[in-house]
Amino acid sequence: MEASARGAREVVQFLKNHPAIASVNWIFDPEHPQRELVADQFDYPIPMFSFRTHTADPDAIMRCCESLSLIRMAVSWGGFESLLLPAIVFARSPHPVNHFRLYVGLEDGASLVADLKHALSELK
Numbered sequence: 001m002e003a004s005a006r007g008a009r010e011v012v013q014f015l016k017n018h019p020a021i022a023s024v025n026w027i028f029d030p031e032h033p034q035r036e037l038v039a040d041q042f043d044y045p046i047p048m049f050s051f052r053t054h055t056a057d058p059d060a061i062m063r064c065c066e067s068l069s070l071i072r073m074a075v076s077w078g079g080f081e082s083l084l085l086p087a088i089v090f091a092r093s094p095h096p097v098n099h100f101r102l103y104v105g106l107e108d109g110a111s112l113v114a115d116l117k118h119a120l121s122e123l124k
Contacts, residue, residue, distance in 0.1 A: 001044040003106050007082075008047035010109030011102070014116065015051050020123045022098070024051045047104035055123050056098040061088050063122040070107060070115040081105040082112055 005028075012029060015021045026049035027038050053061065065073055065086050074083040082105040087095040104112065 001047075004047035004104050005045040007107065007109040007112055008045060008049065008104040011104055011112050011116065012049060014113045018117075018120060020053055020055070020120045022052045022054045025049060048101065050099060050101045052096070052100070053098045053120075053123055056096060057123075058088055058097055060123050061086060061097060064119045067119045067122050068115055069118075070111055071102070071119075079105060082107055 008026070008028070012024055012026050015024045016029075026032065026045075027034060028042075028045035029035065029049075032038075053064075055061070065084065065088075068084065071082045071084050073086065073089070075085055076083065083103045085101040086097075087093040087099040087101075088097040093099075
């Protein structure tokens with residue numbers, strides 16, 4: 001859990017500062033309004049969070065997802081690999097098409113950031 005939490009911190013920080021990202025929602029973020037409540041209830045941060053891009057262009061979002069090489073698109077959570085679930089893959093989603101859920105696995109945080117940086121360049 002420590003390795004996944006460390007990677008999640010790195011990825012969240014990167015996404016929060018990336019111009020293509022509209023918002024990041026990770027309850028373990030020090031800026032999250034319920035951070036103290038969660039800190040009392042968990043020993044380690046859970047390495048799953050959501051984010052939204054500024055663009056809602058379906059073609060750009062799919063190009064972004066398909067250009068990932070380390071992070072896999074999948075529904076399962078809790079394994080050793082990092083997994084991305086974009087709302088766009090569902091015919092009926094309660095979330096907008098620019099909403100993503102990301103689970104950070106055991107990969108190196110810098111490698112995940114590099115993968116996302118490359119993929120996010122597709123959101124032009």
